[in-house]
Amino acid sequence: MRRLLWFAVGFGAAAGLCCYYFRDWYLTLALWLLLAVGTCLLLGVYFRTPRYLGLILLGFCAGTLWFFLRDGAYLAQARALDETQDTYTLQATDYSSETDYGGKVTASIRVDGRSFPVLVYLNDDATVSPGDTLSGEFLLRFTSTGGSKSDSSYRAEGIFLLAYARGATEIVQADSVPAAYWPAQARHEIIARLQTLFDGNVFAFTEAVLLGETSDLDYETLSAFSACGLRHIVAVSGLHMGIVLACIYFLTARRRWLTLLVGVPTFFAFAAIVGFTPSVTRAAIMYSVLLLAECLNKEYDAPTSLAFAALCMLVLNPTVICSVSFQLSVCCVAGILAFAQPIRSGIIQSHLFAGAKGKGLLARLKRWFAGAMSVTLSANLLATTLVAYYFGAVSLIGPVCNLLLLWLIPVLFYGILLSIGLSFVWLPAARAAAFFTAIPIRIVLYAAKLLAKLPLAVGYTESVYIVAWIVIVYVLLAAFLLGSRRETVALLCCVLVLYCAAVGLSWYESAEDDFRLTVLDVGQGQCILVQSEGRHFLIDCGGTTDSGAADKAAETLLSQGISRLDGAILTHPDRDHCGGLAGLLSRVPADAVFLPQVEGIEEFAATLSGVEPTYVSSDMVLEYESTKIVLYYAEMVDSGNESSLCILLDTEKCDILITGDRTTFGEYLLMHRVELPQVDILIAGHHGSAYSTGEALLAQVQPKYVFISVGANNSYGMPAADTLARLESAGCIVYRTDLNGTIVYRG
Numbered sequence: 001m002r003r004l005l006w007f008a009v010g011f012g013a014a015a016g017l018c019c020y021y022f023r024d025w026y027l028t029l030a031l032w033l034l035l036a037v038g039t040c041l042l043l044g045v046y047f048r049t050p051r052y053l054g055l056i057l058l059g060f061c062a063g064t065l066w067f068f069l070r071d072g073a074y075l076a077q078a079r080a081l082d083e084t085q086d087t088y089t090l091q092a093t094d095y096s097s098e099t100d101y102g103g104k105v106t107a108s109i110r111v112d113g114r115s116f117p118v119l120v121y122l123n124d125d126a127t128v129s130p131g132d133t134l135s136g137e138f139l140l141r142f143t144s145t146g147g148s149k150s151d152s153s154y155r156a157e158g159i160f161l162l163a164y165a166r167g168a169t170e171i172v173q174a175d176s177v178p179a180a181y182w183p184a185q186a187r188h189e190i191i192a193r194l195q196t197l198f199d200g201n202v203f204a205f206t207e208a209v210l211l212g213e214t215s216d217l218d219y220e221t222l223s224a225f226s227a228c229g230l231r232h233i234v235a236v237s238g239l240h241m242g243i244v245l246a247c248i249y250f251l252t253a254r255r256r257w258l259t260l261l262v263g264v265p266t267f268f269a270f271a272a273i274v275g276f277t278p279s280v281t282r283a284a285i286m287y288s289v290l291l292l293a294e295c296l297n298k299e300y301d302a303p304t305s306l307a308f309a310a311l312c313m314l315v316l317n318p319t320v321i322c323s324v325s326f327q328l329s330v331c332c333v334a335g336i337l338a339f340a341q342p343i344r345s346g347i348i349q350s351h352l353f354a355g356a357k358g359k360g361l362l363a364r365l366k367r368w369f370a371g372a373m374s375v376t377l378s379a380n381l382l383a384t385t386l387v388a389y390y391f392g393a394v395s396l397i398g399p400v401c402n403l404l405l406l407w408l409i410p411v412l413f414y415g416i417l418l419s420i421g422l423s424f425v426w427l428p429a430a431r432a433a434a435f436f437t438a439i440p441i442r443i444v445l446y447a448a449k450l451l452a453k454l455p456l457a458v459g460y461t462e463s464v465y466i467v468a469w470i471v472i473v474y475v476l477l478a479a480f481l482l483g484s485r486r487e488t489v490a491l492l493c494c495v496l497v498l499y500c501a502a503v504g505l506s507w508y509e510s511a512e513d514d515f516r517l518t519v520l521d522v523g524q525g526q527c528i529l530v531q532s533e534g535r536h537f538l539i540d541c542g543g544t545t546d547s548g549a550a551d552k553a554a555e556t557l558l559s560q561g562i563s564r565l566d567g568a569i570l571t572h573p574d575r576d577h578c579g580g581l582a583g584l585l586s587r588v589p590a591d592a593v594f595l596p597q598v599e600g601i602e603e604f605a606a607t608l609s610g611v612e613p614t615y616v617s618s619d620m621v622l623e624y625e626s627t628k629i630v631l632y633y634a635e636m637v638d639s640g641n642e643s644s645l646c647i648l649l650d651t652e653k654c655d656i657l658i659t660g661d662r663t664t665f666g667e668y669l670l671m672h673r674v675e676l677p678q679v680d681i682l683i684a685g686h687h688g689s690a691y692s693t694g695e696a697l698l699a700q701v702q703p704k705y706v707f708i709s710v711g712a713n714n715s716y717g718m719p720a721a722d723t724l725a726r727l728e729s730a731g732c733i734v735y736r737t738d739l740n741g742t743i744v745y746r747g
Contacts, residue, residue, distance in 0.1 A: 002301070002303070002304060003055055004304050004307050004308060004311070005303055005304055005306075005307040006052040006055035006056050006059065007055050007056070007058060007059035007062075007307075007311075008059060008307035008308070008310055008311040008314075009056055009059060009307070010055065010056035010057060010058060010059025010060035010061075010062070010063060011059040011060070011062055011063035011066075011311055011314055012059075012063070012310060012311075012314060012321060013056075013059075013060055013063070014059070014060045014061070014062070014063025014064040014066075014067065015063050015067060015314050015318040015319070015321040016321045016322075017064075018063070018064060018067040018068075018318065019067075019145075019155075019318065019319050019321055019322050020322070063314070063318070066315065066318065067318045070318065074114075075144065075160060077111065077112065077114055077116075078116050078142055078160045078161055079142050079144075079146045081111065081140045081142065081161060082140065082141055082142035082146070083139070083140070083141060084139075084140050085137065085138070085139045085140070085166060086137065086138070086140075087135070087136065087137050087138075088109055088135075088136075088137075088138050088140075088163070089110075089133060089134070089135045090107040090108065090109045090118065090120060090133070090134045090135075090138075090163065091107055091108050091131065091132070091133055091134075092105050092106070092107045092120075092128045092129065092130055092131065092132045092133075092134060093105075093106050093107055093108055093117070093130055093180075093181055093184065094106045094130055094181070094184045095128065095129055095130065095184065095188050096122070096125075096126065096127060096128035096129075097215075098125045099121065099125075100575070101121075101123075102121065102122045102123045102124050102125055102165075103121075103122040103124060103125040103126060103128070104119060104120060104121050104122065105119075105120050105122070105128045105134075106118070106119055106120070106159070107119075107120050107134060107163070109161065109163065116160060116161050117158055117159050117160070117161070118140075118159065118161040118162065118163050119154060119159050119161075119162050119163070120134065120138070120162075120163045120165070121162070121163065121164050121165060122134075122165050122169055123165050123167075123168075123169070126169070126171055128171060129173065129174065129177065130174070130177050130178065130181030130184045130185060131174030131176070131177050131178045131181060132171055132172060132173050132174050133171070133172040133174070134169055134170070134171055135169070135170040135172070136165055136166070136167060136168060136169035136170055137165070137166040137167050138163040138164060138165055138166060139163070139164040139166055140161050140162070140163055140164075141161070141162045141164070142160060142161060143155045143159060143160050143161065143162060144160055144319060149713075153322070153323075155319045155322065156278075156317075156319055156320050156321075156322040156323035156326070157323070158316075158317045158319075158320075183269070183272035183273045186273050187211060187273045187274075187275075190210070190211065190273070190420060191207060191211070191213070193420050193423045194206050194207055194210070194416075194420070196423065196427075197419050197420075197423060197430055197431060197434035198434055198438060201217070201218060201221060201445060202438050202441050202442065202445075203216070204216035204217045204218070204221075205217065205221075205234070205441050205444070205445060206416050206437075206441065208233075208234035209233060209234055209236075209240070209409070209412070209413060209416070210236070210240075210413070210416050210417075211236065211273065211274055211275075212234070212235055212236035212274050212275070212277055212280070214234050214235075217234065218586075219546075219547055219550060219582070219583035219586060220449065220583070220586040220587070221445060221448070221449070222234075222547075223452070223550075223551070223554070223583070223586075223587055224448045224449045224451075224452040225448055225452075226391060226393065226395070227393070227395060227397075227451075227452035227457055227458045228395060228397060228398060228401040228448050228451050228452050228457070229380070229395035229397065229398020229399070229401055229402060230398070230401055230402065230405065230448055232332075233405075233406075233409055233444075235277075235279060235325065236274050236277065236279065236280045237279035237280060237282075237283060237329060238279065238282070238283040238286070238329070238332075238333065239406075239409065240280070240283075240413065241267065241270070241280060241283035241284060241287055242283075242287075243409070243410050243413050243414070244266065244267070244270060245263065245267075245287055246410070247414070247417075248262055248263045248266060256291075256294050256295045257295055259291055259294070260291040260292060260294075260295050263287070263288070263291050264288045264291060264292075267283075267284040267287055267288055268284050268288075270284070271283075271284040277325055278313065278320055278323045278325040278326035278329055279325050279326070279328070279329035281309075281313060282306075282309045282310065282313065282326070282329050282330065282333075283329075285305075285308065285309035285312055285313075286302075286305045286306060286308075286309045286333075289305045289308060289309075290305065302333075302337050303334075303337050306330065306333050306334060306337065310326075310330055313326065324386070324390050327386055328383050328386055328387070331382040331383040331386060332379040332380075332382070332383045333379075334382055335378045335379050335380070335381040335382040335383060336375055336378045336379050338378070338381075338382075339374075339377075339378035339381050339481065340374045340375050340378040341374070342481050343373075343374040343377050343378055343481075344370050344371055344373075344374035346480065347369075347370040347373060347374060348366070348367070348370050350489050369403075372402075372403055372406075373399060373403065376398070376399040376402045376403065377399060380398065380399070381477065384470070385470070385474075388461050388467075388470060389461075391551075392460055392461045392462060392551070392555050393458050393459065393460050393461065393555065394458065394459045394460075394461070394466070394470060395457065395458055396456065396457060396458065396459060396499060397451060397454060397457040397458070400451075401447075401448070401451050404447065404451075405443075405444055405447055405448070408440045408443065408444055409444075411440050412437055412440045412441050412444070415433060415434075415436065415437030415440070416437055418433050418437070419433040419434040419437055456499070456500070456503055458558070459499065459502070459503070459559075460555040460556075460558060460559035461555075462555045462556050462559040463502070463503075463505075463506035463559040463560075465501075465502040465503075465505045465506050465509075466502050466503075466506065466559065468502065469498055469499055469501075469502040472498055473495055473498070476491060476494060476495065477491075503561075506559055506560060506561070507560060507561035509560075510531070510560035510561070510562075511534075511560075511561075513531065513746050513747070514532070514533060514652075514653060514747060515531065515532045515533070515651050515652075515653040515654070515746070515747030516529075516530075516531040516532075516744065516745070516746050516747070517529070517530055517531075517654075517656060517681065517744070517745040517747075518530075518531075518556065518742060518743070518744050518745075519683070519707045519709050519735075519737060519742065519743040519744075520549075520552050520553060520556060520709075520737075520742050521552070521737040521738075521741045521742040521743075522541075522542070522543025522544065522548060522549040522552050522553075522580075522709070522737075523543040523544030523545070523548065523549075523711035523712075523714075524543065524544050524576055524687065524710065524711030524714045524716070524718075525540075525542040525543030525544060525549055525576035525577060525579070525580075525687075525709065525711070526539075526540045526542060526543075526571075526576065526577050526683075526687070526709040527539075527540055527541045527542065527543060527549055527552065527553050527580070527709070528540060528658065528683065528709070529553070529556060529557070530629075530649060530656075532627040532649075532651050532653075533624065533625045533626065533627050533651075535566045535624060535627065536557070536562050536565050536566050537565065537566055537567045537568070537569060537629065538553060538557075538565055538567075538568045538569070538584070538590070539568075539569045539570075539571065539647060539658060540569075540570060540571055540577040540578065540581075540660075541553050541568070541570075541577075541578065541579075541580040541581040541584050542574070542575055542576040542577040542578050542579040542580055542581070543576065543579070543580060543711075544576075544711055545579075546575070546579035546580045546583060547580065547583060548580070549579060549580030549583075549584075550580035550581075550582075550583030550584045550587070551580075551583075552580075553580060553584045553588075554583075554584055554587045554588050556742075557588050558587075558588065562588070563588060564588065564589055564590070564591065565588060565589070565590035565591065566590070566591055566592070567590055567591060567592045567593070567594060567622070568581060568584075568585070568590040568592075568593045568594070569593075569594045569629075569631065569645070569647060570593070570594065570595050570596065570645070571596070571644040571645045571646075571647070571658065571659075571660030571661070572596055572598065572634070572641070572643055572644040572645065572660050572661060573595075573596075573598065573600065573601055573604045574641075574661060576687075577660070577661070578604060581593075581608065582607045582608055582609070585608055585609070585610060585611065586609070589610050589611065590611055591611075592611065592614060593605075593608060593611050593613040593614065594613070594614050594616055594620070594631060594645075595613045595614070595615055595616065596615070596616055596633070596634045596643060596644070596645045597615040597616060597617035597633070597634070597637060598634055598637045598638070598643040599637055599638055599643075601615065616631050616633050616634075616645055617633055618633050619631065619632055619633055619674075620633075626651065626652045627649070627650070627651045627652075628649075628650040628651075629647065629648075629649055629650075630647070630648040630649075630650065631645055631646075631647055632645065632646040632647070632648070632670060632674060633645065635666075635669045635670075635673075636666070636669070641660070641661035641662060641663060641666065641686060642662055642663065642665060642666040642669070644659065644660025644661050644662045644666065645660060646658065646659050646660065646662065646670055648676070648677075648679075650677075651747070652747075653747025654679075654680035654681060654745075654747055655677060655678070655679040655680050655681075656679060656680065656681045656682075656683070657676065657679045657681075657682050657683070657701055657703070658683040659682075659683070659685040659692070659693075659697075660685065660686075661685060661686040661687075661689075661692070662685050662686070662692060663685070663686065663689070663691040663692050664691060664692065664693075664694035664696070664697070666685075667685070667692070667693075667694055667696065667697045668694075668696065671696065671697065671700060676697075676700050676701050677701070678701055678702045678703075679701045679702075679703050680703065680704050680705065681703060681704070681705045681706070681707060681745065682697075682698075682701060682703035682705070682706050682707075682732075683706075683707050683708075683709065684706050684707065684708040684709075684719065684723065684727075685697075686718075687708065687709060687710040687711075687714075687716075687718045687719065688708040688710050688718045688719020688720060688723045688724070688736075689716075689718055689719075689720060689723065690720035690721075690722040690723055692723070693706070693723055693726065693727070694726075695726055695730075698726060698727070698730040698732070699730075702730075703730075703732055704732065704733060705732065705733050705734075705735065705745070706727050706732040706733070706734050706735075707734075707735050707736075707737075707743050707745075708734065708735070708736045708737065708738075709737050710736060710737060710738050711737075711738060712738040712739075713738075714738075719736065
């Protein structure tokens with residue numbers, strides 16, 4: 001059976017390479033690989049080539065050919081629809097949700113007799129239910145390789161088309177919800193009942209822990225769970241499916257065939273309600289194989305079961321390999337299967353756990369601790385690199401948090417299910433159950449936020465020293481697992497000492513600079529950190545996503561040991577400049593916040609907690625030691641681009657001018673009343689728009705460097721060719737976040 005494991009490894013490698021690297025030539029490569037496999041197998045007969053190598057290559061060829069055949073037979077038709085605009089009729093497959101610009105809903109579109117899942121963006125927030133028909137003119141875009149836009153994460157979810165409504169959309173309600181969409185209806189009903197039974201963040205947590213829906217959890221809570229290594233609690237996975245299995249075992253008294261007949265439909269019904277996310281789908285397949293093995297009196301081989309689950313998912317949709325959820329789920333389980341036992345043995349063999357093999361209560365507690373710690377550490381062993389790469393952080397306190405809080409999850413999970421079940425029978429009893437269930441939920445929420453604030457709890461890969469520490473830790477772990485004598489305590493001490501050294505170097509490096517300007521790469525937005533003479537000011541905090549900008553800013557600050565800002569300055573309340581500020585201040589508070597006195601600013605200020613903002617209605621000067629920050633008020637107050645505050649930083653090292661999103665007209669307004677000095681650095685206005693950073697401004701301030709904060713491949717075409725030409729004519733040295741990443745200027 002282990003042959004399937006090696007075949008799946010090759011198949012997965014092929015899917016990954018095809019998704020990320022292979023393009024038009026992967027059929028030729030597949031043919032060459034088929035020839036290579038044949039040669040390898042032939043050589044194996046005579047030279048005893050390892051059989052697993054042939055199986056990996058065979059899986060690689062099969063995966064590559066399957067990717068090509070699926071791409072040519074199924075996706076080619078969807079790719080041909082890219083950037084086409086026509087009148088289409090679609091059928092909604094789920095309930096609609098609101099967006100910043102209207103609404104969205106998943107649907108099915110039928111073209112030339114073939115059906116494709118599609119995500120529809122509507123111009124308004126109309127209510128759409130499963131089975132409803134949507135008719136109108138739509139612009140279609142392909143989400144995978146070969147489309148006019150860059151690859152989208154939607155392809156990992158099996159959605160290869162996006163539909164953008166052009167004009168009005170006619171919605172015809174269905175008489176009843178089709179059976180295929182009953183899981184979506186059940187999910188909708190469960191959420192409605194949770195809203196009736198629970199309030200506020202407790203409701204948001206129940207929705208997340210039961211259905212994996214985290215959109216209602218606030219940023220502070222989500223960031224706390226990430227910092228504590230508890231994010232898997234609110235991403236439905238094997239943990240939750242294991243709780244469901246334990247419940248089934250109890251109800252069926254572990255009668256094998258009854259458990260199989262009840263369990264398998266329950267697993268896949270639960271997965272369907274959750275939405276067949278990769279982690280829950282993988283768990284459903286593996287637990288189904290487990291129950292089948294028990295019924296047939298066969299030994300359950302967990303590695304083969306994992307390989308089988310991954311292979312099934314890859315055959316259905318090879319691009320699922322791009323899903324972060326899929327990668328983390330497979331790596332966590334693989335880590336547990338490969339390393340949990342060696343780590344447990346190493347812990348028990350250490351001097352601190354002497355007597356763990358006895359029969360007393362203390363010995364049992366030691367064995368429990370060793371088992372729990374080994375599972376936690378081994379689950380993170382392979383996943384840590386992915387977490388560091390995708391999320392830029394490594395939770396050092398994660399294993400401890402899991403030991404402290406994970407035992408509460410089954411308790412509250414069953415409490416949530418009981419509350420929902422009682423709501424169908426007697427609402428007062430359901431409310432009573434919900435009241436008691438909310439107690440452990442509040443404990444988890446409070447504890448996560450408290451533990452996340454502990455010093456040195458998280459290492460951030462914004463620091464090169466933390467990256468180096470991760471590499472060294474993996475080298476030490478390899479030596480630990482391969483060595484005959486496993487000194488667990490010595491290993492942990494080395495890891496902690498090296499971590500403290502990495503953190504110390506990160507803090508020291510930032511502190512030794514008298515002046516530092518950092519233009520953060522936040523995508524399509526702006527976020528600038530100014531550090532001068534021991535003071536720290538953040539100017540704007542917005543980007544492609546609000547949470548992304550907040551994360552980037554918080555991780556940059558915390559990686560340098562900056563846990564509090566001296567001030568945060570907002571140029572204007574556009575989303576790409578302000579969207580992440582509230583989230584950032586929940587993690588890194590500020591002594592003062594400066595906002596432009598423009599229309600609607602009070603509404604934005606209400607989202608900021610913990611500080612009373614200062615409104616800039618006239619020019620203001622912030623001065624300390626030899627650093628001076630001049631805030632030029634907005635001459636126009638309509639909250640448009642011209643209402644941006646302008647900031648002039650005057651330091652001993654350099655002078656910097658920031659104009660927000662002002663156009664050349666707004667620049668003229670500023671220059672008309674203020675004599676701007678020559679500056680060393682100019683932050684290009686409005687992300688390099690053709691209508692900003694005009695010739696008059698360049699002639700007056702004569703910057704040596706121009707930094708442009710702009711998102712890669714943005715739909716606005718920024719920075720504009722005209723702007724770049726003006727900067728070249730002015731002799732400016734240009735750096736761009738879309739090409740250069742985060743820009744750091746040290747003085």
